[in-house]
Amino acid sequence: MLKDLIRIAEDARQKSCNGFAYAGEAGGARGVLKLAKQYQDAANKLGEGSPKSSQIPRHLLALHAIELYLNAFWLAKGVDLPTIRGLRHDLGERVRIASEAGLVLRKRTVTHLGMLSASNEYHIVRYAPSLRPHCSR
DSSP, X not given: OHHHHHXXXXXXXXXXXXXXXXXXXXXXXXXXXXXXXXXXXXXXXXXXXXOGGGHHHHHHHHHHHHHHHHHHHHHHTTOOXXXXXXXXXXXXXXXXXXXXXXXXXXXXXXXXXXXHHHTTHHHHHHHOGGGSOOOOO
């Protein structure tokens, strides 16, 4: 039975859209920028008058929007997709490289994004939100 399930899963995976689609493959920098804006809007909408319980999903949407904005910048600068994907969700490294490529951010923003990476914030919010320290933001 397990072999049948594995075979069915592999057959389904082979027929789906020729593999995974990554942000930037179809729409380039403009498409990724549009997607980032949608994530940002979703985070803002989720935060409108909502209780504390919705802060974790909102935080995840905001983190992803930031990542997509940086991806759009990189794509506009000509960085290839394998390089972008290779960084996974490391916002600190993304910001460092984007800054070297000409992106100008406030020092506090660069520091904050670096701290988010150092504390593994993306993975904690996504996979273990109960481990996230409570804060008053």
